[in-house]
Amino acid sequence: MKDDKKEVSRREVLIGAGTIAAGAAVMSTGITGLVSKAKASGDAAYPYKKLDVNEVGRIAHETYFTKFCAETVLTGLFKPLAASVGEPYASFPLNSVFWAHGGLMGWGTACGTLIGAGTAVGLITAGDSKKVTTSGGRAPVAVGEAIINDVIAFYASENLPQYKPAAGQAKYEIKNQSISDTPICHISVGKWMDKEDVKFFGIERKERCARLSADIAMYTAKLLNEWADGTYKPRNEPLANALDNQITSQGNCSECHGDNVPTAKGA
Ligand code: HEC
Structure with missing residues (x-):
């Protein structure tokens, strides 16, 4: 009983004053339920229940056409959790990441799918302070960062998109996949548009980004499921690009610098 009280006050602090509706929703889900689910993931704020990866992909693909990349990936992950866990997922303002579409409001920087995925992973794993890295890795990071x-x-190294919508769900039959070599929206979508020979403002490109959103949401769910099982191990060395190149970077230097890739001071 004492623990339940502690849980409530922590929730109230996290939610913040003034959001009475959200607080009331937590109360109605039942505090004991919240505590036992929280135990499963080790995080009381956003308790995680293992996701059905295929359901995540289906929701993401169909959501894309109205919500675009960032909100779509967050929806693919949080909508099933709203059903299986309830609050705080049920009242989470998914549109709070909508702005990240088009690589942040059409500026073509980081692909919005990664903003949506990162937001979900950050919230879900916030209570897990365990540091991890690869064998021989130079920088131990929080498990959520590694994920x-x-x-x-x-995103950067796979041939995408891979997701195949169920019969009747595709708005266009995609012919090509491409490897971006970078998480940058502009380069990722540009390489694919070039290969597929289509324009940006068309249903062909939208279908590609819808499938890619499904791919990213599904892969994120797969890794979160491993984390929930206690079997997750980082596949890639955290911060390797920055440490190797002595500047925040990706692996595709020559695409922009040609043969004259500069060496950063300190390298
Ligand atoms: C998307 C294009 C792009 C990619 C990919 C890229 N760079 Fe750059 N980089 C630039 C631009 C533009 C600048 C600004 C300075 C300039 O024009 O050289 C820059 C600046 C730099 C600088 C600092 C300026 C200098 O001359 O010392 C370094 C060092 C650098 N890049 C190294 C790299 C390395 C190493 C990689 C690959 C790991 C890389 N870059 C990938 C576009 C890129």
Whole structure:
């Protein structure tokens, strides 16, 4: 009983004053339920229950056409958790990451799928302060950082999109996959548009980004499921790009610098 009280006050602090509706929703889900689910992931704020990866992909693909990349990936992950866990997922303002579409409001920087995935992973793993790295890795990081680092590496190194919508769900039949070598929206979508020979403002490109959103949401769910099982191990060395190049970077230097890749001071 004492523990339950402690849980409530922590929740109230996390939610912040003034959001009475959210607080009331937590009360109605039942505090004991919240505590036991919280135990499973080690985080009281955003208790995690293992996701059905295929359901995540289906929700993400269908959500993309109205919500675009960032909100779509967050929806793919949080909508099933709203059903299986309840609060705080049920009242989470998914549109709080909408702005990240088009690589942050069309500026073509980081792909919005990664902002959505990173937001989910950050919230879900916030209570897990365990540091991890690869064998021989130079920088131990929080487990959530390692997970999102692996999601970014997957984005940059895989042939995408891979997701195949169920019959009747595709708005266009995609012919090509491409490897971006970077998490940058502009380069990722540009390489694919070039290969597929389509324009940006068309249903063909939207179908590609819808499938890619499903891929990223599904891969994130897969790693979160491993984390919940206690079997997650980082696949890629955290912060390797920055440490190797002595500047925040990706692996595709020559695409912009040609043969004259500068060497950073300190390298
Ligand atoms: C998306 C394009 C792009 C990619 C990819 C890229 N760079 Fe750069 N980089 C730039 C631009 C633009 C600048 C600004 C300075 C300039 O014009 O040289 C810059 C600046 C730098 C600088 C600091 C300026 C200098 O001359 O010392 C270094 C060092 C550097 N890049 C190294 C790298 C390395 C190493 C990689 C690969 C790991 C890389 N870059 C990948 C575009 C890129």
